[in-house]
Amino acid sequence: MNKIKVMTVFGTRPEAIKMAPLVHALKKNAHTEPIVCVTAQHREMLDQVLDIFQIKPDYDLNIMQPRQTLALITEKSLHGLDDVFEQAQPDMVLVHGDTSTTFAGALAAFYHKIPVGHVEAGLRTYDKYSPFPEEMNRKLTGQIATLHFAPTPRNRDNLARESITDGVSVVGNTVVDAIHMTVRPDFAFRDEQLKTLDFQNNRVVLVTAHRRENYGEPMENICRAIAALSEAYPDVHFVYPVHLSPYVRETAEKFLGGNDRVHLIHPLAVDEMHNLMARCYLIMTDSGGLQEEAPSLGKPVLVLRRETERPEAIEAGTVKLAGVEQENIVRLARELLDDAQAYGAMAHAVNPYGDGQTSERIVQAIEHYFGLREGGPAPFTP
Numbered sequence: 001m002n003k004i005k006v007m008t009v010f011g012t013r014p015e016a017i018k019m020a021p022l023v024h025a026l027k028k029n030a031h032t033e034p035i036v037c038v039t040a041q042h043r044e045m046l047d048q049v050l051d052i053f054q055i056k057p058d059y060d061l062n063i064m065q066p067r068q069t070l071a072l073i074t075e076k077s078l079h080g081l082d083d084v085f086e087q088a089q090p091d092m093v094l095v096h097g098d099t100s101t102t103f104a105g106a107l108a109a110f111y112h113k114i115p116v117g118h119v120e121a122g123l124r125t126y127d128k129y130s131p132f133p134e135e136m137n138r139k140l141t142g143q144i145a146t147l148h149f150a151p152t153p154r155n156r157d158n159l160a161r162e163s164i165t166d167g168v169s170v171v172g173n174t175v176v177d178a179i180h181m182t183v184r185p186d187f188a189f190r191d192e193q194l195k196t197l198d199f200q201n202n203r204v205v206l207v208t209a210h211r212r213e214n215y216g217e218p219m220e221n222i223c224r225a226i227a228a229l230s231e232a233y234p235d236v237h238f239v240y241p242v243h244l245s246p247y248v249r250e251t252a253e254k255f256l257g258g259n260d261r262v263h264l265i266h267p268l269a270v271d272e273m274h275n276l277m278a279r280c281y282l283i284m285t286d287s288g289g290l291q292e293e294a295p296s297l298g299k300p301v302l303v304l305r306r307e308t309e310r311p312e313a314i315e316a317g318t319v320k321l322a323g324v325e326q327e328n329i330v331r332l333a334r335e336l337l338d339d340a341q342a343y344g345a346m347a348h349a350v351n352p353y354g355d356g357q358t359s360e361r362i363v364q365a366i367e368h369y370f371g372l373r374e375g376g377p378a379p380f381t382p
Helices: 013-028 043-052 070-090 101-113 134-144 153-161 174-182 190-196 216-230 244-256 269-277 288-297 312-316 326-338 340-347 357-368
Strands: 004-010 032-037 090-097 118-119 147-150 169-171 203-208 234-241 262-265 283-287 302-304 319-321
Touching: 004 013, 004 101, 004 357, 013 032, 013 043, 013 090, 013 118, 013 134, 013 174, 013 269, 013 288, 032 070, 032 357, 043 269, 070 101, 070 118, 090 357, 101 118, 101 134, 118 134, 118 357, 134 319, 147 153, 153 169, 174 269, 174 357, 190 244, 190 262, 203 216, 203 269, 216 234, 216 244, 216 262, 216 326, 234 244, 244 262, 283 288, 283 326, 283 357, 288 302, 288 312, 288 319, 302 326, 312 319, 312 357, 319 326, 326 340
Parallel strands: 004 032, 004 090, 090 118, 118 147, 147 169, 203 234, 203 283, 234 262, 283 302, 302 319
Antiparallel strands: none
C-alpha cells in the first residue's frame, strides 16, 4: 500500500520549532511519508532550527527579502506553493499556527482541493488587530482546514463557537515535544556572553519582545521597565536575544545599550534558547511560544502584551499578564524578585499545554482520517 504523503508547510522559526517533532513522528510512522516545504519567510532564523533538528526541506521557496510586507509574503508563498503542490501531489497539507505562511499554505491547498490539517488550532483573542495579523490568519485557516489539532479543551471550545466541530482533536502542544528533544543538563552554550554568565550566583531574567502590535510606545515602555529593574537589582542580569527586525534592534539599543547587566545578544538557536530558559530565573516575553514552553521547565512568565490567546496558562498560575505599561511591568517583576512565596506558586504550577506526546496524537488522527486506524487519538488532558 502507498504511504500517505503528508506535506508540512512552514516559514518562520517558531513554526519550525513546533513542526520539527511532527516531521520526525511522520518519518517514523509506517503509514506516512513526510514532505517538508519551507517558505523561508524568516531565512536565517529558520535555518538554525532546521539544522538543529536535522531536517532537510524537500522544497524551499526562499521568499524572504528586506523589509518585506505582509502582502508580499502572502503573494510569494501562494505562487510558490502552487508549483510545489503540482509537483509533489501531497495527500494532506499541515500548516501551523497563525503566520502569513500558515494562511497562504492553507489557501493554496484549498485551491488544489488538498485537505488541510491545522496544528495549534483554536487560539483566539477575538480582536482581529491584536495580535496582528495572526488573529485573522488563524481564523481564516480554521475555515479552510479539515482537521483541527487543538492544544487544549479551551481551544476546542473556541472552534465549536465558530461551528467547527468535525475533525477536531485535543492533542496538546508540539512545543513540549520539542523541549523534550533539546534540553540537557550538560548542555554547553555557544554564545560568548552566555558562557560568561554565572547562573549559580546571579538571577538571570530572559527577555524577548518583538511583536508588531508592540512597536512604538509599548516597546519603549518594555525597554524602560527593564532598565529600571536592572538599576534596582544588582544581582539580576537580563538576557535579551534581540529579534532581527530593524525596528526592534534600534529600540533595544537606544534604551538598553551600554548597560552592563543587560545583555543584548543575537537571536539564539532553539537549543540554546530552550537551555537558557531551563537555567534562567524568570521570563518576560511577548512571545506566544514561550508561554507554552516555560511551564514545562518550572519558570514563571510575565507576558508583555495587553491580552493573550493562551488564558490556560494564566488560569494554571504559570503566567501573569503584565501589559505594556512600564509601571505595571516593574511592579509584577518586583513581586517575583522579592517574594519567594509568590515566585514558588508560579514556578510549581502544572503545564496545561502538553506532555510530550502531541506529535504522536496528530499522526494517529491523520491515520484515522485516511481509514488506517479504527479510532482517533485519546485526547490530551492537562
